[in-house]
Amino acid sequence: MVQEKGVVPDPLTEEQLRKLVLDAMNTSTYAETLETYHALYGHMDRDITHGDVIHGLQGPWQFERPPHFNRDHWQWKYYISTETVDGDVITVVIAVDGWRREFVVVTRWPEK
Amino acid sequence: MAGEIREMHECSSTTRQEFIATIEKPYHYADCGLPNIYLVGVRQFQCECGEKAVEIPAIKQLMALIARHLAMKNASLTGLEIKFLRKQLGQRANDFAEHVKLQPETLSRIENGKQSVGEKTDVYIRIYYALESKDPVLMDALKSALDRVLSAHRTKAPKKPPKTVATIEHDKWAMAANAGR
Numbered sequence: 001m002v003q004e005k006g007v008v009p010d011p012l013t014e015e016q017l018r019k020l021v022l023d024a025m026n027t028s029t030y031a032e033t034l035e036t037y038h039a040l041y042g043h044m045d046r047d048i049t050h051g052d053v054i055h056g057l058q059g060p061w062q063f064e065r066p067p068h069f070n071r072d073h074w075q076w077k078y079y080i081s082t083e084t085v086d087g088d089v090i091t092v093v094i095a096v097d098g099w100r101r102e103f104v105v106v107t108r109w110p111e112k
Numbered sequence: 113m114a115g116e117i118r119e120m121h122e123c124s125s126t127t128r129q130e131f132i133a134t135i136e137k138p139y140h141y142a143d144c145g146l147p148n149i150y151l152v153g154v155r156q157f158q159c160e161c162g163e164k165a166v167e168i169p170a171i172k173q174l175m176a177l178i179a180r181h182l183a184m185k186n187a188s189l190t191g192l193e194i195k196f197l198r199k200q201l202g203q204r205a206n207d208f209a210e211h212v213k214l215q216p217e218t219l220s221r222i223e224n225g226k227q228s229v230g231e232k233t234d235v236y237i238r239i240y241y242a243l244e245s246k247d248p249v250l251m252d253a254l255k256s257a258l259d260r261v262l263s264a265h266r267t268k269a270p271k272k273p274p275k276t277v278a279t280i281e282h283d284k285w286a287m288a289a290n291a292g293r
Binding site: 024025026027028038039040041042043044049050051052054055085086087102104 | 157173198
């Protein structure tokens with residue numbers, strides 16, 4: 001169902017998003033995900049691996065730009081600027097779906 | 113590549129299909145960086161527009177498990193497997209090359225499949241990974257292997273233990289040379 005009206009929830013802070021992501025990366029059973037979020041992984045950009053994503057999300061990162069609210073999916077999308085294991089700058093995009101209690105991670109190389 | 117932007121899934125579809133990866137139809141986990149890893153039991157989602165996503169619980173544990181499997185496998189490590197172990201340790205290529213006593217250019221050629229890895233380097237990388245990762249299973253395996261090597265050099269204990277002498281000098285104790293050997 002496409003939702004276009006309603007009160008837009010507040011976006012997560014960097015600290016809240018960091019906790020959500022790290023919890024999901026460590027959660028090992030579906031029972032545990034009742035308390036945390038499910039981590040879904042979409043397309044990784046070429047040459048970026050999940051090892052890079054884990055490294056980038058565990059290390060220091062910051063928002064590349066302010067979060068964007070998608071009214072079609074009624075979810076916040078966060079753009080995280082971080083680094084691969086080899087120190088290349090990447091952007092990790094995280095779309096958090098509060099209703100399904102899941103978030104989707106995709107990556108890309110930054111725009112020059 | 114830099115400059116290539118693929119925006120995140122942005123269609124307006126709100127329905128999606130769900131599949132569970134089975135042993136007959138496992139999920140090909142290419143995003144881990146290895147070409148031959150398949151997952152069973154994970155949920156896959158496909159949007160009406162064709163976009164796919166996979167749910168991977170405990171991804172850190174999964175990556176550590178794959179790395180452990182590589183470090184213990186019988187066949188030689190491939191370049192991509194060495195790259196996987198390096199990334200699992202979170203080390204840049206130059207740092208890793210220094211730790212495993214390789215020239216950075218050599219490591220690059222190995223990781224890119226342009227040069228095969230020598231037997232000693234292969235072993236050294238596995239040992240280095242075990243020690244750095246502190247994976248308890250690998251550490252146990254390493255300890256057992258070390259015990260086997262050392263026991264081959266141990267001599268039988270003499271009936272009468274040799275005299276062991278400790279001396280103090282400037283308020284500091286030290287074993288005398290050859291003490292107890």
